[in-house]
Amino acid sequence: MHAPVGRGPxxxxxxxxxxMFNYALRRILYSVPIAVGVSLVCFLLLHIAPGDPIDAIAxxxxxxxxxxxxxxxxxxxxxxxxxxxxxxSNVIVGDFGTSIMTxxxxxxxxANAVVxxxxxxGGAVLVGFVFGLLLGTIAGYTAGSPADRAATAFAVAGISxxxxxxxxxxxxxxxxxxxxxxxxxxxxxxxxLSWANLRHFVLPVIALSVIPAGIxxxxxxxxxxxxRKQEFVQTLHAKGLSPFRVFIHVMKNSAPAxxxxxxxxxxxxxxxxxxxxxxxxxxxxxxxxxxAIFTRDLPLLQGTILILSMFFVVINLVVDLAQALFxxxxxxx
Amino acid sequence: xxxxxxxxxxxxxxxxxxxSVAGAVxxxxxxxxxxFAQTGEKVLRVAMTVSDVPxxxxxxxxxxxxxxxxxxxxxxxxxxxxxxxxDEAAKxxxxxxxxxTVDEQDTTRWTFRLRQGVKFHDGSEFNADAVVWNLEKLMKxxxxxxxxxxxxxxxxxxxxxxxxxxxxDYTVEIRSKRPDxxxxxxxxxxxxxxxxxxxxxxxxxxxxxxKASGTGPWIVDKxxxxxxxxxxxxxxxxxxxxxxxxxxxVLLPMPDPNTRIAALxxxxxxxxxxxxxxxxxxxxxxxxxxxxNQYPHIWCYEISAREDSPxxxxxxxxxxxxxxxxxxxxxxxxxxxxPAKGMVTEGHPWFGKPNFDLRxxxxxxxxxxxxxxxxxxxxxxxxxxxxxSGSGQMQPIPMNEYIKENFAAVGIDMEFEVLDWxxxxxxxxxxxxxxxxxxxxxxxxxxxxxxxxxxxxxTAASYEAPPTGYNWGNFSNPEVDELVKxxxxxxxxxxxxxxxxxxxxxxxxxxxxxxxxxxxNPRALSPKVExxxxxxxxxxxxxxxxxx
Numbered sequence: 019m020h021a022p023v024g025r026g027p028x029x030x031x032x033x034x035x036x037x038m039f040n041y042a043l044r045r046i047l048y049s050v051p052i053a054v055g056v057s058l059v060c061f062l063l064l065h066i067a068p069g070d071p072i073d074a075i076a077x078x079x080x081x082x083x084x085x086x087x088x089x090x091x092x093x094x095x096x097x098x099x100x101x102x103x104x105x106x107s108n109v110i111v112g113d114f115g116t117s118i119m120t121x122x123x124x125x126x127x128x129a130n131a132v133v134x135x136x137x138x139x140g141g142a143v144l145v146g147f148v149f150g151l152l153l154g155t156i157a158g159y160t161a162g163s164p165a166d167r168a169a170t171a172f173a174v175a176g177i178s179x180x181x182x183x184x185x186x187x188x189x190x191x192x193x194x195x196x197x198x199x200x201x202x203x204x205x206x207x208x209x210x211l212s213w214a215n216l217r218h219f220v221l222p223v224i225a226l227s228v229i230p231a232g233i234x235x236x237x238x239x240x241x242x243x244x245x246r247k248q249e250f251v252q253t254l255h256a257k258g259l260s261p262f263r264v265f266i267h268v269m270k271n272s273a274p275a276x277x278x279x280x281x282x283x284x285x286x287x288x289x290x291x292x293x294x295x296x297x298x299x300x301x302x303x304x305x306x307x308x309x310a311i312f313t314r315d316l317p318l319l320q321g322t323i324l325i326l327s328m329f330f331v332v333i334n335l336v337v338d339l340a341q342a343l344f345x346x347x348x349x350x351x
Numbered sequence: 352x353x354x355x356x357x358x359x360x361x362x363x364x365x366x367x368x369x370x371s372v373a374g375a376v377x378x379x380x381x382x383x384x385x386x387f388a389q390t391g392e393k394v395l396r397v398a399m400t401v402s403d404v405p406x407x408x409x410x411x412x413x414x415x416x417x418x419x420x421x422x423x424x425x426x427x428x429x430x431x432x433x434x435x436x437x438d439e440a441a442k443x444x445x446x447x448x449x450x451x452t453v454d455e456q457d458t459t460r461w462t463f464r465l466r467q468g469v470k471f472h473d474g475s476e477f478n479a480d481a482v483v484w485n486l487e488k489l490m491k492x493x494x495x496x497x498x499x500x501x502x503x504x505x506x507x508x509x510x511x512x513x514x515x516x517x518x519x520d521y522t523v524e525i526r527s528k529r530p531d532x533x534x535x536x537x538x539x540x541x542x543x544x545x546x547x548x549x550x551x552x553x554x555x556x557x558x559x560x561x562k563a564s565g566t567g568p569w570i571v572d573k574x575x576x577x578x579x580x581x582x583x584x585x586x587x588x589x590x591x592x593x594x595x596x597x598x599x600x601v602l603l604p605m606p607d608p609n610t611r612i613a614a615l616x617x618x619x620x621x622x623x624x625x626x627x628x629x630x631x632x633x634x635x636x637x638x639x640x641x642x643x644n645q646y647p648h649i650w651c652y653e654i655s656a657r658e659d660s661p662x663x664x665x666x667x668x669x670x671x672x673x674x675x676x677x678x679x680x681x682x683x684x685x686x687x688x689x690p691a692k693g694m695v696t697e698g699h700p701w702f703g704k705p706n707f708d709l710r711x712x713x714x715x716x717x718x719x720x721x722x723x724x725x726x727x728x729x730x731x732x733x734x735x736x737x738x739x740s741g742s743g744q745m746q747p748i749p750m751n752e753y754i755k756e757n758f759a760a761v762g763i764d765m766e767f768e769v770l771d772w773x774x775x776x777x778x779x780x781x782x783x784x785x786x787x788x789x790x791x792x793x794x795x796x797x798x799x800x801x802x803x804x805x806x807x808x809x810t811a812a813s814y815e816a817p818p819t820g821y822n823w824g825n826f827s828n829p830e831v832d833e834l835v836k837x838x839x840x841x842x843x844x845x846x847x848x849x850x851x852x853x854x855x856x857x858x859x860x861x862x863x864x865x866x867x868x869x870x871x872n873p874r875a876l877s878p879k880v881e882x883x884x885x886x887x888x889x890x891x892x893x894x895x896x897x898x899x
Binding site: 070073074075076077080081082084085088091092119120121122123127130131186189190193194197200201202203204206296297298299301305306308309312313314 | 402403408499503506507510560575576577578579603604605606609613614616617618771772773777818
């Protein structure tokens with residue numbers, strides 16, 4: 019008798035595999051125009067913004083002739099549509115061009131930075147999501163109690179504290195004053211799982227995870243408290259289900275809303291943090307973006323923005339699919 | 352594409368290696384930051400202010416910081432700066448060229464006798480062929496080894512060169528486009544990469560960047576872009592007096608000043624560039640050494656001498672210079688600057704004997720302004736372009752606010768146009784006469800005076816207005832123009848210094864720019880660092896540094 023009730027509001031219909039596949043395929047295809055749109059908007063914004071990449075690299079005394087030669091050498095003398103389509107056609111075949119400042123291929127620069135950022139944000143996702151879920155669930159289950167107030171206070175503090183400031187404070191306490199952890203940089207070639215390497219992750223991961231932990235904790239608290247008030251939960255209790263099984267149902271019904279929040283946070287984290295990566299001299303995508311902006315390195319900037327926007331597109335797709343898996347009521351047609 | 356795939360596969364392998372080897376050797380190194388000590392090597396770790404390792408191929412990017420860390424470390428020029436003294440301005444001395452002469456009949460013809468027995472790090476020989484090959488890599492666009500990235504970065508230095516040729520194995524001739532005594536200064540910044548290494552790597556500058564080979568005192572050992580570069584001592588360096596005392600030099604890009612300070616205090620680095628002034632007391636209290644010295648830097652407003660600007664009147668320019676309380680400004684900067692008396696520092700060979708004293712005299716400033724037709728009811732309205740940060744810009748926001756108050760006190764009403772650094776450089780390059788600079792009376796672009804061109808000749812001559820020179824505000828003085836021409840054609844150093852001093856005296860008397868302070872270029876060093884001599888230069892020599 020438990021099963022039909024247990025499925026509760028989420029158990030309306032089995033998921034149709036073929037429909038899901040079609041939906042996923044369609045969404046993947048949609049991501050192509052989104053990517054083109056994002057790249058076009060970025061391209062135009064970068065060209066509207068003041069500052070010229072050639073000015074950034076040309077010598078102080080560059081003659082108009084030298085400036086014209088440099089513009090031609092880097093292809094900036096062509097019309098904007100020609101520049102854009104030339105860049106796009108190269109990107110389609112995997113050639114993101116060459117960084118103006120370093121002369122290195124953008125793809126290589128990006129691949130290194132993405133790996134470094136994924137390592138850092140992976141840690142932050144783990145810490146932030148676990149703490150956020152834990153605190154939010156405790157607060158949602160004990161709404162109005164001192165435990166709820168403490169958890170909510172932490173969540174508000176987490177959202178409010180600027181992460182780069184927290185990074186600096188952590189560095190002062192744990193690196194400068196106590197000499198327990200390094201102040202900056204990645205491990206210097208030490209084995210990945212060794213403490214010599216992992217100790218470099220501790221402070222940036224904490225700095226990076228506090229905001230998502232706070233946001234998730236608040237969302238989880240609100241959603242869990244809301245779901246717990248619903249009639250089906252009372253029915254479950256009345257049916258004699260154990261508190262743990264009721265908890266599972268509550269969480270399952272809270273999942274779609276939480277997945278959306280977590281997906282967004284995941285996107286932000288995967289995109290790297292300009293501030294935290296700069297504070298810790300972490301050579302990830304945020305650090306790369308910062309450098310590319312200040313040096314007007316257009317090929318590097320365009321490539322980085324395109325890849326970061328693709329992170330969001332992919333994560334949104336995964337979140338949408340996961341939501342549908344948890345709650346088939348969400349119409350995906 | 353081949354390179355891209357290799358890059359991607361290298362990264363993939365690296366990631367895989369990171370995770371697979373991990374279990375076996377986990378916990379092997381308790382403190383990576385101190386791992387070097389275990390090898391017995393003497394390692395000097397430097398935190399640079401740049402956000403990436405400058406180009407490693409031979410023509411460094413990132414301005415003078417690039418020359419400092421990726422130029423004179425791995426490479427040599429035909430001439431070099433003597434950076435061994437702290438108490439006098441750095442001078443040019445022979446480098447890879449033992450000597451040189453300028454043809455008296457045709458002063459565009461320079462002949463360089465090259466030093467014999469010099470080897471690149473790969474063991475190949477440095478000779479006239481290598482010089483020719485390197486000039487081709489920068490200037491001969493159809494040469495197989497032409498490299499656009501290096502050509503762009505070095506354009507500032509080879510711009511005066513017209514042609515070159517090998518005379519014999521150890522003699523080269525370089526012709527300048529016109530008689531140009533300043534050419535020799537620029538040659539100090541043209542470095543020589545190994546043709547043999549480039550060929551060995553299949554003619555790839557991308558590969559060369561990772562296995563760079565020059566003739567310098569340091570050899571590239573390991574390069575991780577955007578993260579670090581490690582150099583090791585060149586035991587066979589041709590100048591025995593400059594063989595590095597440390598075994599290894601680790602250069603780390605660290606653009607955030609607080610990160611650099613934290614890394615020094617945490618023992619992760621030993622040598623920090625440009626610590627922020629407010630961190631100096633904390634660093635001193637922690638036992639760190641703070642090293643300062645004058646160098647060819649001036650924090651200034653380049654101003655418009657055009658008729659449409661209030662600064663078109665010399666009295667207003669002088670009044671602005673007298674309105675500034677430079678001692679107060681130095682105090683604001685924690686003592687890490689010296690008040691300016693002109694473009695160059697007092698005591699510099701080019702200072703001369705200006706009659707106009709850049710002192711703090713608000714009353715005289717008011718009088719001059721009144722003479723020029725300005726007063727409390729009609730303040731001089733000016734607009735100056737500033738940037739919140741940038742190379743050599745010190746603390747631009749508080750400094751500019753301070754000067755605005757000083758100006759207001761005498762009757763100069765200053766408005767700012769705030770741009771980011773690169774945009775400001777673009778507007779500086781365009782000159783006051785450019786349409787985008789209409790209504791702008793000045794630009795706050797800190798300046799250098801390491802060679803006669805940048806210091807005086809291309810800033811003061813009326814025919815050196817942008818885009819050819821640096822005379823932003825169209826300053827014009829026929830006598831100065833004549834002196835500039837004379838200086839360009841004077842190849843005797845002492846004679847040239849006298850002319851330059853004369854030019855300097857005249858531009859100070861005419862208050863060509865508004866000069867505020869010279870930076871003292873602080874560096875913070877761990878107590879373990881010994882033997883560092885901070886030269887009066889934008890470049891510094893790390894070969895003498897020891898780690899105790």
